[in-house]
Amino acid sequence: MIEIENIATNPKRARILDSAMKVFLAYGFARTTMDDIARAADMSRPALYLQFKNKTDIYRAIALMLLSRSLEQAKTALAGEEPFAERTMRAIDEALISMTRAVNASPHGAELLDMKSSLADLIGCWRGRFAEHIAAAIRSEAERNxxxxxxKGLSVKLLADMLLDGLDGMKMRISDPDEQRQAAAALIKVIDLALQKS
Incomplete structure (x- = not known):
């Protein structure tokens, strides 16, 4: 199993990944070379190859880094003291909507997102962990209330899956981040209503 959360990246690898992300966003994946990434990271190409075998390896490492960060942000947001709907909206905004903002704003964002099939294993693990965090927050709120x-004919897992499935559909249908937030807020409101006493 791939470990998404708590990835340990050394400062050199982190610098390479941050630099590579900027280069991918500026030039796209296809036009970016290992030389471009090495220059952006202020290192030699041989030194870069000591850290990563190719640019696909770098692309996957960037995805792992971003997904890991998003899970930490979601976990922190869901553990807050605000009402359930506010915590959940903040988690979704920070972990999902904001995470893709830079990619969507790039002229090469579509190319980078089209490659997500090469990340299916990472995205599957991320979704599973995100669902666990959402489910824990739903369980806690139901118990608190x-x-x-x-x-009610519901379950924690059903509500968590419904939220994530709804968010997946929303991303396909809506590209504007503000409209995504509105749609996510409406979906969260429905779940919040289910967590209230009748």
Missing amino acids: GVDLTA
Whole structure:
């Protein structure tokens, strides 16, 4: 299993990944060379090859870094003291909507996003961990409110999956981040209503 959370990157690798991300956003994946990445990271190409075998390896490492950061942001947001809907909206905004902002704003964003099939294993692990964090927040809120979800014909897993499935559909349909936030807020409101006593 791929470990998404708590990845340990040394400062040199982190510098390479941050530099490579800027180069990919500026020139696209296809036009970027290992020389471009080495120059951006202020290192020699042989030194770069000691860290990564090719630019696909770098692309996957960038994705792993971004996904890991997003999970940490979501976990922190969901552990806050605000009402459930606010915490969940902040988690989704920081972990999902804001994470893709730079890619969507790039003229090469579509190319980079089209490559996400090469990240299916990482995205699958990320989604599973994100669902666990959302489910834990839903469980905690239901317990805090004294709500028996089973009596309502619901479950923690069902609500967490419904939220993530809705967000997946929203990303396909809506590209504007502000509209994504509105749609996410409406979906969260429905889940929040299910977590209230009747």
